[in-house]
Amino acid sequence: MKKDCVFCKIVAGVIPSQTVYEDDKVIAISDINPVAPVHVLIIPKKHLGKLEMLNEEEMEVAGYCFQITPVVARAKKILNEGYRLVLNQGENAGQELDHLHLHLLAGRNLEGMG
Numbered sequence: 142m143k144k145d146c147v148f149c150k151i152v153a154g155v156i157p158s159q160t161v162y163e164d165d166k167v168i169a170i171s172d173i174n175p176v177a178p179v180h181v182l183i184i185p186k187k188h189l190g191k192l193e194m195l196n197e198e199e200m201e202v203a204g205y206c207f208q209i210t211p212v213v214a215r216a217k218k219i220l221n222e223g224y225r226l227v228l229n230q231g232e233n234a235g236q237e238l239d240h241l242h243l244h245l246l247a248g249r250n251l252e253g254m255g
C-alpha cells in the first residue's frame with residue numbers, strides 16, 4: 142500500500158467505492174466521474190506504477206487486469222454490445238492517479254478517438 146494513494150485506500154476499504162467485481166488480485170469499481178454510461182476502473186490490489194517500472198510478476202498482474210475484463214463486462218451486461226479499454230500513462234494521456242488501472246467504457250457509441 143502506497144501512502145496517499147486513492148486506489149490503495151479504496152483497496153484497503155478506507156475510501157468507499159461501488160464495487161463491480163473483486164478477487165484476490167484486482168478490484169473493479171465504478172468511476173466517480175463517469176464519461177460513459179458504464180465506466181469501470183479495474184485496479185490491481187497491489188500498488189503498481191508505470192508499465193516500464195513493472196517486473197515480470199507485476200506485469201502478470203497487469204495482464205490479469207485485461208484478462209478479467211470480460212467478467213466485468215458480463216457483470217455490467219455489456220459484453221455483447223462491446224466496450225473500450227483505456228490505460229493512461231503519463232501527463233499527455235491525462236493520467237491523474239499513478240496506481241496502474243484500466244478504464245472499461247461502454248453503454249454508448251465510442252467510435253473515434255475522443
Ligand code: AMP
Pocket residue numbers: 147156158170171172173174175182228229235236237238239
Ligand atoms: P486516470 O486519469 O487514468 O488516472 O484516471 C483516474 C480516474 O479515477 C478518473 O476517471 C477519476 O474519475 C477516477 N477516480 C478518482 N477518484 C476516485 C474515487 N474515489 N472513486 C472512483 N473513481 C475515482
